Amino acid sequence: MSIVVFDIGGSAVKFGLWQEDALSGKGYFETPKTWNELKAEMKSVFDGYAASVSVDGVAISSPGAVDSGAGIIGGISAVQYIHHFSIRTEWEMLFGVPVSVENDANCAALAEVWLGAARDVQNALFIVIGSGIGGAVIVNRQLFKGKNLFGGEFGYMLLDGENTLSRLGSPVQVAERYGKAMEMPDGVVDGKYLFERAEECEPVAVAYVDGMIDALARGIYNLSVSFNPDRVIIGGGVSVREDLIARIRERTAYHLKAHGAESVDPDIQVCTFRNDANLIGAVAHFRQTEGL
Numbered sequence: 681m682s683i684v685v686f687d688i689g690g691s692a693v694k695f696g697l698w699q700e701d702a703l704s705g706k707g708y709f710e711t712p713k714t715w716n717e718l719k720a721e722m723k724s725v726f727d728g729y730a731a732s733v734s735v736d737g738v739a740i741s742s743p744g745a746v747d748s749g750a751g752i753i754g755g756i757s758a759v760q761y762i763h764h765f766s767i768r769t770e771w772e773m774l775f776g777v778p779v780s781v782e783n784d785a786n787c788a789a790l791a792e793v794w795l796g797a798a799r800d801v802q803n804a805l806f807i808v809i810g811s812g813i814g815g816a817v818i819v820n821r822q823l824f825k826g827k828n829l830f831g832g833e834f835g836y837m838l839l840d841g842e843n844t845l846s847r848l849g850s851p852v853q854v855a856e857r858y859g860k861a862m863e864m865p866d867g868v869v870d871g872k873y874l875f876e877r878a879e880e881c882e883p884v885a886v887a888y889v890d891g892m893i894d895a896l897a898r899g900i901y902n903l904s905v906s907f908n909p910d911r912v913i914i915g916g917g918v919s920v921r922e923d924l925i926a927r928i929r930e931r932t933a934y935h936l937k938a939h940g941a942e943s944v945d946p947d948i949q950v951c952t953f954r955n956d957a958n959l960i961g962a963v964a965h966f967r968q969t970e971g972l
Contacts, residue, residue: 682733683966684726684775687741687784687958690758693721696956697729698739698963703956705729715761719774726775737778738771739966741787741958745829748782748969754829780966785832786823787961788951789816792913794964796952801910805903806951807834809896809916811853812846817907839898848895851875851918858888871917875924893924897931904936904946915951925950 685703687694689711696706707725712718729735744763745755751768771779782790789798789806798804802821808814813835817824825831835846847853851871859869861884877885900912918924929948936942953960 681736682729683737683739683963684729684735685739685741685959685962686722686725687787687962688718688743688759688762689784690743693718694955694959695722695725696959697733698959699733703959706956706959711759718759718761719770722771723774735775735777737780737966737970738775739962740771740779740781741784741962742781743784746781746783746786747829748780748965751779751781753781778966778970780962780969782962782965783816783829784958785814786816786825787959787965788915788953788957789818789832789913789961790823790964790968791953791957791959791961792915792951793818793821795960796957797913797949798911803907803909804911804913805834805907805909806832806913806915807900807903809849809851809914809918812850813899818909834899834903837899837902839895845895845899849892849899851892854888854892858885861888875921893927893931896928897935900928900932900946900948901935901939901941904932904944905941908944909946911947911949913949913951915954915957919950919954922950 683698685696685698691711692708693711694708696703709721712721742753742762743757743759744753746753751766753763753767768779768781785808788808792798792806798818804818806816815834816832835844837845839845839848855869855871855874858874874885874888878889914925932946936944951957
């Protein structure tokens with residue numbers, strides 16, 4: 681089986697060919713400004729693969745509130761032109777093969793359930809830490825998307841009277857506030873810079889990183905006592921920082937013990953597939969959709 685896979689992002693569209701249980705021919709192009717330009721770029725990639733293999737389908741990972749059954753992407757995202765029309769139908773007309781589409785965070789979770797960090801458990805929470813906090817809920821190895829397709833939108837969780845988990849736990853948003861506190865020009869400070877300054881023991885940076893870790897731990901605490909999953913899996917750019925993950929584990933354990941819930945003991949692990957998770961998960965979703 682050969683499946684052409686796309687992962688649509690705000691700045692780039694990644695792609696690859698799933699064949700013989702592996703991704704090959706990976707690449708990317710900058711996210712176009714219009715729907716017609718996106719279709720043209722995707723068709724060019726598809727035709728490139730189809731020139732040498734028989735393509736059985738197209739699997740797509742997308743931002744937004746994806747209604748996979750209806751083939752419509754609701755909500756909003758950085759790619760504004762993909763929302764609120766029968767987009768899967770247009771893709772199937774474009775490619776001439778079956779097309780599946782699923783939310784990007786859900787795809788990442790499906791990749792981990794299928795072949796990654798959640799392959800040996802029944803129930804898991806997947807948390808994606810980036811410019812905001814996203815995620816997915818896995819129950820009995822299936823996505824739980826919720827009535828309004830909002831399952832896994834952990835970033836909207838309120839941690840105090842007005843601040844959400846995304847605001848307090850996103851390295852991007854925390855770095856932006858640090859930059860303003862230090863009166864630095866906009867766009868100079870990113871998460872990498874913030875972490876480096878904290879490692880150099882710059883007091884303000886240390887305080888901001890400590891606050892971010894505590895926010896993430898409180899979020900995982902809330903999710904752990906609410907869902908009591910077999911495993912909590914962390915993805916996103918911070919997942920490569922083993923020191924940060926260790927501190928999140930430690931701080932989560934502190935909150936659980938402080939409130940008498942230490943028996944919950946969440947198994948917090950790092951995702952397996954990192955940058956390829958959305959592509960592999962899109963394949964997993966295609967297989968489920970087509971009954972393969």
